[in-house]
Amino acid sequence: MIFESLSDRLQQTFKKLRGHGKLTEDDVNEAMREVRMALLEADVNFKVVKNFVKTVKERAIGQDILQTLTPAQVVIKIVDEELTALMGGTQSRIHMSSQPPTIIMMVGLQGAGKTTSAGKLGLSLKQQGKRPLLVADDIYRPAAVKQLEVIGASLGLPVFKMAPGTDAVAIARGAVDYAQSHLNDVIIIDTAGRLQVDERLMNELKDIKGNVHPHEILLVVDAMTGQEAVNVAQSFHNQLGLDGVVMTKLDGDARGGAALSIKAVTGVPIKFVGMGEKLDPLEPFHPDRMASRILGMGDVLSLVEKAQQTFDEAEAKKMAKKLRKDEFTLDDFLAQMQQVKKLGSLENILGMIPGMGGLKKQLAGQDIDLDGKEMRHIEAIIRAMTPKERANISIINGSRRKRIAMGSGTHVQDVNKLLKQFAEMKKMMKKMKKMQGGKKGLPNFG
Ligand code: GDP
Numbered sequence: 001m002i003f004e005s006l007s008d009r010l011q012q013t014f015k016k017l018r019g020h021g022k023l024t025e026d027d028v029n030e031a032m033r034e035v036r037m038a039l040l041e042a043d044v045n046f047k048v049v050k051n052f053v054k055t056v057k058e059r060a061i062g063q064d065i066l067q068t069l070t071p072a073q074v075v076i077k078i079v080d081e082e083l084t085a086l087m088g089g090t091q092s093r094i095h096m097s098s099q100p101p102t103i104i105m106m107v108g109l110q111g112a113g114k115t116t117s118a119g120k121l122g123l124s125l126k127q128q129g130k131r132p133l134l135v136a137d138d139i140y141r142p143a144a145v146k147q148l149e150v151i152g153a154s155l156g157l158p159v160f161k162m163a164p165g166t167d168a169v170a171i172a173r174g175a176v177d178y179a180q181s182h183l184n185d186v187i188i189i190d191t192a193g194r195l196q197v198d199e200r201l202m203n204e205l206k207d208i209k210g211n212v213h214p215h216e217i218l219l220v221v222d223a224m225t226g227q228e229a230v231n232v233a234q235s236f237h238n239q240l241g242l243d244g245v246v247m248t249k250l251d252g253d254a255r256g257g258a259a260l261s262i263k264a265v266t267g268v269p270i271k272f273v274g275m276g277e278k279l280d281p282l283e284p285f286h287p288d289r290m291a292s293r294i295l296g297m298g299d300v301l302s303l304v305e306k307a308q309q310t311f312d313e314a315e316a317k318k319m320a321k322k323l324r325k326d327e328f329t330l331d332d333f334l335a336q337m338q339q340v341k342k343l344g345s346l347e348n349i350l351g352m353i354p355g356m357g358g359l360k361k362q363l364a365g366q367d368i369d370l371d372g373k374e375m376r377h378i379e380a381i382i383r384a385m386t387p388k389e390r391a392n393i394s395i396i397n398g399s400r401r402k403r404i405a406m407g408s409g410t411h412v413q414d415v416n417k418l419l420k421q422f423a424e425m426k427k428m429m430k431k432m433k434k435m436q437g438g439k440k441g442l443p444n445f446g
Helices: 004-019 025-041 046-062 069-087 115-127 142-155 168-182 197-212 226-239 257-266 287-294 300-310 313-325 329-345 348-353 358-366 373-383 388-392 397-409 410-434
Strands: 102-108 132-137 186-191 216-222 244-247 270-273
Touching: 004 069, 004 287, 004 410, 025 046, 025 069, 069 197, 069 257, 069 287, 102 115, 102 197, 102 226, 102 270, 115 132, 115 142, 115 186, 115 244, 132 142, 132 168, 142 397, 168 186, 168 197, 168 329, 186 197, 186 410, 197 226, 216 226, 244 257, 257 270, 329 373, 329 388, 329 410, 373 397, 373 410, 397 410
Parallel strands: 102 186, 102 216, 132 186, 216 244, 244 270
Antiparallel strands: none
């Protein structure tokens, strides 16, 4: 899993920190020593680590946060913000030319995932309503042309190629002409790669650049090569000038050093990430979401986006307000459960929620089954209650429990279990709200 080992290390460090009521400067220093080790072990560039730790320490100790009620939370918030900044702060997008076609040149070493990413990028653009043209411009490896053709065919994207022996610049120019006459508004040029950076390759790429003036030069690097990816990016950037990086194979990169260093070292932002061999759309890179994931805070924004596509917004706002004001009732609980069912598997959802580990285990123990009998029981029990009871479960005493069980065709134990679950859930929500206190990027529940 991406960043798994780094994520584990950092979370352990912060867990220790949370154990302290108040923090001393020594506690912060100790935690920062561990953060430093964790980052170095993740293969983050040495200088980047040094600056990072220094900045976090200065912010943490400088702002009198040690006096706040939840200093550990504030330290984590600072680390989160600085990790986000390290990776570029905000999402970097590709520039689309106002005069089509937009020309995108994909460059990189052999095996980095250039051809695959060209296809994935084409698919993303197609899904956005563009008409991309893939260009086979690797003149040295016939297999590379074939590979692009196969990818193009499977994604329904046209592929431009010329007779073997044509030089790379002529192909690129030919592609621009072709695109203009065939109304392709984006051209994605898959250039040749080499095993390592060499002068001939660079000259060829410079030639293509000088002739077709791409709007966007994207370097594709393999995250698993760690600091080597950073070095490759630096030399391509020095010689060619890059607009962005596509970092592939993050799905297999437990350490994450390249992803964390590349922007800080080269100044070039990661624009997309590759998360697998499958030809899915290329994923845009969001520094803030990545930081949250690294710190085990889930990816709430992606969850919210997904939810927005599913839920009625006005309804969601109403619920959010209730949650915030702690007015969430059993009626709301039922409505939410029915909504959540539409979102997909429980496991998937929990994966995006902060603190999911504990929550997942807790739910597993209680065996909540959103689709089956249990759901119907819950619904029946809640419907058997009076409005007053639903709004305030504390009035539900023993005799009321018996009546509700009778009315819903269930047992008193079932009623007890539901009430317990509901109380637990409210407690959990309070905890989560506290945990996220003020963190930017997280939903503020309304
Ligand atoms: P190129 O030589 O740079 O054009 O690289 P290819 O596109 O041929 O990719 C090399 C290998 O890496 C292929 O087996 C791809 O399926 C694989 N690959 C590409 N991107 C990813 C990714 O994001 N994750 C994983 N796991 N494999 C990838």
